[in-house]
Amino acid sequence: MRTNYRVNSGTRFHVFSKDQLEQLFWDTLHILEYTGLDVHHEEAREILKKAGAWVDGIRVRLPSYMVRKALSMAPRSFTLWARDGDPKKNIHIGPGRAHFGPGPTCPNFIDPYTLERRPYIKGDAELVAKVVDALPNIDFCESLGSISDVHVDLSALYEFAYMFPNTSKPIVAWSFRWDDSEAIHKIAITEAGGQEAFERRPNYVHYCEPVSPLVSTFEALDKLIFAARHRVPLVFTPCPIAGATAPCTLAGLIAQAAAESWMGLTLAQTIAPGLPFFMGGVTSILDMQTMIFSYGAPELALAECGLTELAHYAGLPLWNTGGCTDSKTLDEQAAIEGSFSVMAAALCGGDLTHDVGYTESAMTGSLFQLCMMDEAIGWSRRVTRGIEVNEETLAVEVIKSVGPNGHYLRHPHTRKFFKTEFWYPTLCDRHNYEEWKAAGSLPMRERVIAKVREILETHTPPPIKKETRDVIEKVLADAEARAKSGDTKKK
Amino acid sequence: MSKILEQLATAIIEGDIDNTPKLVQKALDEGLEPLTILNDGMVMGMNEVGRRFKAGDMFVPEVLMSAEAMQAGLKVLRPLLVASGAKLLGKVIMATVQGDLHDIGKNLVGMMCEGAGFEVIDLGFDVPAERIVQAVKEHKPDIVGLSALLTTTMRQMAYTIKALEEAGLRDKVKVMVGGAPVDEEFAKKIGADGYGSNAAAGAELAKKLVGAA
């Protein structure tokens, strides 16, 4: 009988000690209580004031009990549902689970056929959704671009309308403002079977971005209020730039990001107690030579891990970032930067890790990067699954029965475990030289391109309901009419 | 080069905000011409900063300290230069266009222009065309620098240029544009006078636009 025996059921690592987390936590509350944020939304200020906030002009300070109350209401564990109910595509958010998906709104796209960098167009959102649907390690969908060939105010809505039929995996949607949020929501609840059915089984998440340092913009909060009132799970994610819009030091970067996100948390929980809420923060550095916001820096991965630990300490899931690169093309840099940040996100349990497939520092979306990272995620997931230790896996009896100079190839123990204990790559090549040569001497790059094209040509995503198709047509027609009459600015 | 000018150049390179104005005053006390102090001391220092930055030996925060030192020195020098009728580099108005909240790039361009010796007026972000026109009327700048980071707000740059035309101000100012999604081709298409791909290129461009480089 074992006693007092601790089991690690996966591989984990830690950036912070418990003492450090406590300090980060309370200092974040200190920022919210004593510095506060500028909140550019009158109704939001009123709601917060009624709930106990100190409001001076547009400056809103939150006494720490308010934030702690909000934290106590937000769930740490919940499910995002596949629209077709496929249990393999549901996302269970909870301790010790990391999930991955692309990012939003790059202006450019790598054309999967010409391999050229060009503006992102309508059909691309369909391609991205299809590839997301097919890749086994990509869990949720974003578009990797903003559509350039529709009315500029409608690009977010078109993105969703084109993605939704092409993947049944949960989608993370963004929008410009209230009216396109509404149209997106209509599509999602139609498929779910109405508002109440949606509330029980949400099939998409709404994404808003405040401005660093310490500003909650009208747009971000208006969208937040929309989502809260319709009980759409929320991502509230600032993008603080260390050394430019946030402290250069990563601890300060993390605390500021947390404060910015928790203003949204407090508002959201005040409006809709218990609303699933992802704390956010794309936390990276301004490269002090090239002046770009780096998507490939080790500081991005490290700060995201730190932020994730703080989120988990506070009882929230985190909107993490990884699988992205500053490289302009599918090359060794892209593989190194993308894989390391994927690995870091997997290790810290980044609940929803986005921007997989971003290249050129978020300027260009790439299905190839996404597909290559699917492999890196698989690799990382094998590592985070850890090593199971028990009598059977320690196999002392098996070792005894095989003995010196025997082999394990035909042993039942091998047959029992070879499929689950080993991970099988689909892109990394392990053939011997002759075989590799006979198959065309293809480098990784060529294999990735071939796989993406094969998915595009062969994968059929599960269809949506007829009603939903009709609603999509209708909301797009209505939106076009609004855009023509110049009425897209209104709430 | 006299010793004081050399010291001044070094103070600029080191980003010594306290000492730079003192050294400028000392140079004036020694009887040096304001224009000599500017060109043979401060600008020499700043040129070296530019060289080192390009070579990767200096970093953005250091360059910005130098730019700040430059401005601290100019504060003492500018009235004298104006009084002597010397031609100054001039004024730049910087703004991130309407609908766009991305302002770090715009800030960097502004600070680099300050480093080059321009006087910079920053209108902030989410700035409508009318406010830019208003500011041009009020400040009479040599250059208007527009920044946009969104494909959806790039069109605001075109509107702003049009608004300047309609107000009869287009030939009074040069317009330069930049921001991650903006490129040379777009700048040409909307009738801007120049495009800069980064903040240092922006400052170089500004000098070119006023005929100083």
Ligand code: B12
């Ligand atoms: C930080 C950031 C934000 C922050 C900005 C905060 C702030 N205080 O600035 C926040 C979180 C608020 C934000 C919000 C949004 N963002 Co944003 N953001 C970024 C990000 C990651 C970095 C931008 C940055 O600061 N870079 C560092 C600076 C120094 O670089 P820079 O601005 O390009 O400037 C340099 C040059 O361009 C040049 N330059 C700039 N201006 C000028 C002007 C002149 C005259 C000259 C000569 C040169 C010049 O010099 C600078 C220095 O070298 C970019 C990604 C990227 N690669 O750009 C996305 C990005 C620009 N954002 C994007 C989007 C979509 C948004 C949102 C719509 C998000 C959303 N879905 O809700 C909102 C829009 C808000 C709004 N109305 O503006 C997209 C744009 C895509 C598109 N199709 O246009 C990008 C590309 C990311 C992405 N793939 O999604 N964002």
